[in-house]
Amino acid sequence: MDGPASILVVHAHPYPGASRAGRVLLAALEGLPETELRELYSRYPDFDVDALAEREALGRAGLVVWMHPLHWYGVPSLLARWFETVLAKGWAYGEGGTALAGKDCLWAVTTGGDTVAYSPAGRHHRPFADFAPPVEGIARYCGMNWLEPFVVHGAHAIPDVALAAQAHALRARLEAWQAGRR
Amino acid sequence: MTEAIVFLAAAVIVVPIAARLKLGSVLGYLLAGAAIGPWGLALIGDVSHTLHLAELGVVLMLFVIGLELDPARLAGMRREVFGGGSLQLAACGAVLVGALLAFGLPWQAALVAGLALALSSTATAVQTMVERNELATPTGRTAFAILLFQDIAAIPLIALVPLLAAGGAAPGEAGWERFALAFAAVAGVVVIGRYLTRPAMRLVARTGVRELFTAFALLLVVGIAQLMTAAGLSMALGAFLAGVLLAGSEYRHALESDIEPFKGLLLGLFFIAVGMTIDFGLVASRPGLVLALVAGFLAVKAAALWAVARALGVTARQRVLFAILLAQGGEFAFVVFASARGAGLLAREWEALLTLAVALSMALTPLVLLAHDRWLCRRAEGARAADAIDEEAPVIIAGFGRFGQIVGRLLFANGVRAVVLDHDPDQIEMLRRFGYKVFYGDATRLDLLRAAGADRARLLVDAIDDVDASLALVDRARASFPGLPILARARNVSHYFELRLRGVTVIERETFESALRAGRAALEALGVDAFRAREMADAFRRHNLATLEATLPHYQDETRMLNAVKAGREELERLFAKDRERFERERARGGEEWR
Incomplete structure (x- = not known):
């Protein structure tokens, strides 16, 4: 394998202090070598995303993790803002825009609804996979490799034990990815 | 002789x-x-x-x-x-x-x-x-x-x-x-x-x-x-x-x-x-x-x-x-x-x-x-003893003038209790009537800080308008209550530097944000899209802060020796030049960000 073994976790939750799932998942990532966490809402509460600083962080990473709760079938507004300002033409796509090409991208998303809600008969009328394409499209448009998304359903109601298992699984995936790089 | x-x-x-x-x-x-x-x-x-x-x-x-x-x-x-x-x-x-x-x-x-x-x-x-x-x-x-x-x-x-x-x-x-x-x-x-x-x-x-x-x-x-x-x-x-x-x-x-x-x-x-x-x-x-x-x-x-x-x-x-x-x-x-x-x-x-x-x-x-x-101090403390045993306030606000007041009111409006230190008895009388806990006196005095609960508070807001007094407060608080985080109001750049040299990291320059807003409004008046003007102001703030931090090491060597007034002026001129320089450089490097 090629490229750096560093991981960049871009986490977007407006109230990280109030998010149980987010807290447990992030805690599981603590101590991973060469892993940088950027909490967007703590870093840019005024939405004044520092595009240059973000691009520098992206440049260091071989794997980019976009981690957030699903808001209205999409990303929280600050992450959308992050996409708009950081992934600029000539840098992330378009002529000469190859900064992200070849990097791996993992979408780590938590949802309120469970697998029943995300089914043709459920509240959302579609399986969850139907909601992935917009985010997947962003990664692919920038030339990134789209990895199998990591999804935690029913994040409000999931029992502690199950959540811990999910967090463990996430860490295992990142460790496996790093092992593949070395 | x-x-x-x-x-x-x-x-x-x-x-x-x-x-x-x-x-x-x-x-x-x-x-x-x-x-x-x-x-x-x-x-x-x-x-x-x-x-x-x-x-x-x-x-x-x-x-x-x-x-x-x-x-x-x-x-x-x-x-x-x-x-x-x-x-x-x-x-x-x-x-x-x-x-x-x-x-x-x-x-x-x-x-x-x-x-x-x-x-x-x-x-x-x-x-x-x-x-x-x-x-x-x-x-x-x-x-x-x-x-x-x-x-x-x-x-x-x-x-x-x-x-x-x-x-x-x-x-x-x-x-x-x-x-x-x-x-x-x-x-x-x-x-x-x-x-x-x-x-x-x-x-x-x-x-x-x-x-x-x-x-x-x-x-x-x-x-x-x-x-x-x-x-x-x-x-x-x-x-x-x-x-x-x-x-x-x-x-x-x-x-x-x-x-x-x-x-x-x-x-x-x-x-x-x-x-x-x-x-x-x-x-x-x-x-x-x-x-x-x-x-x-x-x-x-x-x-x-x-x-x-x-x-x-x-x-x-x-x-x-x-x-x-x-x-x-x-x-x-x-x-x-x-x-x-x-x-x-x-x-x-x-x-x-x-x-x-x-x-x-x-x-x-x-x-x-x-x-x-x-x-007066005794009277103020006597009054405090009379309110007695209410729970401890987590925040101390030193200086309750135009600046401290807004900080305090935002906190109070959201149910955060604060102790206020000020040296204007009239102000104090008024605040007392509204149920604020106010101490009269020079906030740089150790006994007053202690009485205000500085050894247990979670934050000290240094909003004193006088630069020397503000720095004296920081010195005293750092020496006597090392665990107490400080948020400070800076009157100007040299004050900002003096605060940074004392280890204060959370500093707001008193007119910077409002002037930035005025600058945004000026850009808008000239026909720049409102959100674009905001992005420009955001970028300006970022560059300005980076420049300040970059200038900090030099500040100590040269500027500090000069008279404070003069230092402020010269610092400003230097910042002007640096702002411009950085702006140009990053505009060239950032491509899209600066159209």
Whole structure:
């Protein structure tokens, strides 16, 4: 394998202090070598995303993790803002825009609804996979490799034990990815 | 040369001790003077010569104060100066003249001495107010207006002495001549200050020889003082006038920072000289009489001032402070007493006694103020004990003016409790009524911080407007409560740097954010899309902060040594250049971000 073994976790939750799932998942990532966490809402509460600083962080990473709760079938507004300002033409796509090409991208998303809600008969009328394409499209448009998304359903109601298992699984995936790089 | 060593050494040794004991520098200098004067170690013989030279300190002080008051603001004080001043002089004069008559003085002597005692010490009162950051408050302004009037009134008072002694020779022609002379002198000062000084300063500044500018500034003030003396007017008044006329000029800051050290030293010398005049022989031989005289004088005058304060609209909480600030006798009294004795109006014994009383009253001013603060502090703490056992407030806000108030109100609106420290009793009364927990006093005092719960609080908001006090608070808090996080308000860039060097990381420059908003609005007015303008402002803030941080290491080496005012200006110029540079560079590097 090629490229750096560093991981960049871009986490977007407006109230990280109030998010149980987010807290447990992030805690599981603590101590991973060469892993940088950027909490967007703590870093840019005024939405004044520092595009240059973000691009520098992206440049260091071989794997980019976009981690957030699903808001209205999409990303929280600050992450959308992050996409708009950081992934600029000539840098992330378009002529000469190859900064992200070849990097791996993992979408780590938590949802309120469970697998029943995300089914043709459920509240959302579609399986969850139907909601992935917009985010997947962003990664692919920038030339990134789209990895199998990591999804935690029913994040409000999931029992502690199950959540811990999910967090463990996430860490295992990142460790496996790093092992593949070395 | 040896005299200079004695003065400097006395000041360097005694004043820091007095400051440490919270007695204020005025009392420190007075004590230093007493120590080296004829009644102490007798190191200096010629007191009156020193006093004369040191009067320049008072002159320079009024010049610097004048620099901070432009003519428009002075015109706004007209009523306070003439109305308030004449009321104070009439009230205090009447009471004191009456008291002296009761002591059996002939009416001429009682009139002259009583009016002289009614004057206060501009040097003591203003220096004290500056140290307490009181000059800008309404009470401070009223007091200052009265001191100004006294400076004007002192001249006819001194002129009155020979008239009374001679048994009332008609002023006649000589009077007219003197009036014309005085008028011409004032007109001369206006012409010099308004029309001649600026071009002259431009010429001097162009030579590029730094000390020449300082020499010119001193020459200007001393020259004006001399002109006023020649015309029989107050030197200090002339210097004040010149200061006011130059307040709007581009050289204001340069003048201020050049004169400042001379002013400080000579003012110190002035207080030293006053300290030397204290006749301890007389104190020792008739302690009872001296004590009664000083106490009686201060009590009578303070009572009259208290009544005047009421009439002048000084708020109830501030009246005692006002009375204490102006109760002491002034430097003009020395002159009046001496000339009254020379003219045969005042017996030698009375002259000595009254001079002593005035000098001692100056020395007592800082002590009485200290007692007053203690008393207020105790009252404030007493009130706290009465609210009792409410849960501890996690935040301490030091300074509750325009800045601290908004911080505090945001916190309170969201149910966060805060203890407020401020030194304006009126403010405190109002806040108390709204249920705030407020402590009166100097927030840099350790006992007050402790009483406010600094050892348990989770955050200290340093919103004090005075830069020195703000830094003193940070120093104290860092030393005594190392675990307490500090959020600070910075007045300007050099203040920001000083805070950073003290390890404060959360700093808000007081006008930066609002000015940025105004800049955004300006861009919008020029047709830039609102959100784009916001992005531009965001980028500007980021660059500006990065530049500040990048400049920080250099700040310590060079800039810190310079005078704070000058440092602020030069820092600003440097930042302008850097901002531009960085902007251009990153625009080139960032591609899309800067269209």
